[in-house]
Amino acid sequence: MNKQIIFKKRPIGFPDESTWSLETTSIPEPKEGEVLIQHHYISLDPAMRGWMNDNKSYIAPVGIGDVMRAGSIGKVIKSNNHPSYKVGDCLTGWGGVQQYVTTDGKGWHKVDDTIAPMPLFISTLGMPGMTAYFGILEVGKLKEGDIVLVSGAAGAVGSVVGQIAKIKGCRVVGIAGGKEKCDYLVNELGFDAAIDYKSEEIYSALKKNCPEGVDVYFDNVGGEILDAALSKLRMHARIVICGAISQYNNKVRIKGPSNYLNLLVKRASMQGMVVMDYAKDYGKAAMEMGGWIVEGKLKSREAIFDGIENFYDTFGRLFSGEKKGKLILKVIEE
């Protein structure tokens, strides 16, 4: 049977248990030219919260009654004359939160799971890694010697942003929640400094850790931290707007950045990005990042939880911060 997480009700604020239901259906049969994929892992990402709102955005909202949208990775277990994919191929795409999915292959791509474990392909070599790579290099226009600040720094995107900036010869300061995460950034990922926003006052912590200001701020969180970062910009600074996790579960209107006029004072820019725009260059990026991983310059950490039944609790960890690294749900039953 195929266990699925079905989207039942648009949440206001943080999703509660009535938002989704776990349902069981029969395993679908691939039509002519399709394959059947058995999912091993599902990617859980903050962006999923945005897809639940009935807003115009960069992608249509998830429909009520649909399988919850998510990135995924798994193996072909049946092919009905698919022209390219055969049984045993490892594919990653947008399979949703379910154990099995059929597809004609559009939007999916094959990866070689003999060279790296599957979770890596939905983590640093997948969307979060691509987001970090194109966000900091293309949108952030990173230059050697830049002072780089990144929020959500221990997360799937932020940790890669900071490490790429170190590889490129920058000073890197990360913002994360809790001493353990901050220690991880400095001691294991080689960040120059880390700010614990849970125990430190953000303005004075920035003053201490970025006394010369910031050339690039990579924002995953929005809210007060974005405002504080705006107050520390250097001339011609760039802010990359990648997300705003602090605001996704708001019941009231999003808090706009009060300090935005520092963009004027510092002739700075703030630019938004969506990773899908860079799809044609994913291969090149994966190659370069794969090289860094092999050389030990880029570390990837996944927080893997087990069982599709635990989707709701696991999803909550995206926002509570109770996880280390890229949040992944293992859905294959062994």
Next chain:
Amino acid sequence: MNKQIIFKKRPIGFPDESTWSLETTSIPEPKEGEVLIQHHYISLDPAMRGWMNDNKSYIAPVGIGDVMRAGSIGKVIKSNNHPSYKVGDCLTGWGGVQQYVTTDGKGWHKVDDTIAPMPLFISTLGMPGMTAYFGILEVGKLKEGDIVLVSGAAGAVGSVVGQIAKIKGCRVVGIAGGKEKCDYLVNELGFDAAIDYKSEEIYSALKKNCPEGVDVYFDNVGGEILDAALSKLRMHARIVICGAISQYNNKVRIKGPSNYLNLLVKRASMQGMVVMDYAKDYGKAAMEMGGWIVEGKLKSREAIFDGIENFYDTFGRLFSGEKKGKLILKVIEE
């Protein structure tokens, strides 16, 4: 004697009469290598409000007890061996709100007041015109066919922004306060449409007038109008942050743009500018804009009020909207 407006007290919110005092001193003598300039006109600009705050900004705040900072234009009436300037030369620079000033010439430049009336050199051929020119062309990266939205559209900067965009083959919508200003934009300056923010609900007015969205938004006002514009961005739109007149007299924290996450949805950017950065290219810009004026493609309107004694009331018109075109104070007594 030299009448001066002296900055006495940093205002909280809108300046009141205790902010400045009118004082009289003797006309200064130019030192060796200096000239004495008699001011004819003083430029009154919204940016002056920002210079009164004791904040870090792109320029030091005006000191208490100093002559109020302002752009100005006047004629050399005495030279003490100045190497370049002689009696009768018309100079524009940062002379402050006073009738006479001495200078070694640094930061001043000579204009030819036989080809255009003096006020034009502190209006469309001065700072506001330069701000419009470099803001829309360089920061806004204007392209033929763009849909351009400009706030403060009947003002010194906005009216030039819109006209340049028309010259470059764009569709232009202006936002201004009151029917008279809106009629002026459409009937005299050739804007495609105008929105009266005083009588129209801004979101529905934008929906009506920019049904396809906006490629470039040139923001002079901030606040709700910036938020509304953010909701109408097209893909890869550019927002030029030139000012935020709606927020300058706030007693509370500036209202940040709640809709800033549309920068992400639309892969758009928001960039600040300060006109001084383009000083080396002023000459080129003045030449091009002068050409447009001669051809009748670019119209300039000045609202000239008379008498340094009326500085306080005249300054208020910057924020009340009770003026048409570039606000100028005539300080020469005839």
